[in-house]
Amino acid sequence: xxxxxxxxxxxxxxxxxxxxxxxxxxxxxxxxxxxxxxxxxxxxxxxxxxxxxxxxxxxxxxxxxxxxxxxxxxxxxxxxxxxxxxxxxxxxxxxxxxxxxxxx
Numbered sequence: 001x002x003x004x005x006x007x008x009x010x011x012x013x014x015x016x017x018x019x020x021x022x023x024x025x026x027x028x029x030x031x032x033x034x035x036x037x038x039x040x041x042x043x044x045x046x047x048x049x050x051x052x053x054x055x056x057x058x059x060x061x062x063x064x065x066x067x068x069x070x071x072x073x074x075x076x077x078x079x080x081x082x083x084x085x086x087x088x089x090x091x092x093x094x095x096x097x098x099x100x101x102x103x104x
Contacts, residue, residue: 028053028089035063035088042080043069049085051093060095061085068100 032049040046045065052059063081072080078098086092 031089032061035061035084038084038088039063039081042084043071043077045069051089058089058091058093060097061089061093062097062099064099064101066101068102 028051032051036047036049039049043065045067047063047065050062050064052061063085069077071077081098082092082096085096
């Protein structure tokens, strides 16, 4: 049983290394944290920044602020988010989702 798990882990590690996904995940989390810090500096609110890669393609980034942001018009905030995401992730994702958490 242990041998089967070891072989499975080796096969999985080899396939991840072959497609570059082993580098994408740790870097993606670093990029996500950097983008959250940069957006907090620009807005005063620290958003949650998540990302999705699928088959080696940068699919989407979701930026969720903890409350509605009223410091800028929405189109200016969207431009700031787009610029920060593109800069910090070193490329433009297919989609950027901008969201706000609402209190009850």
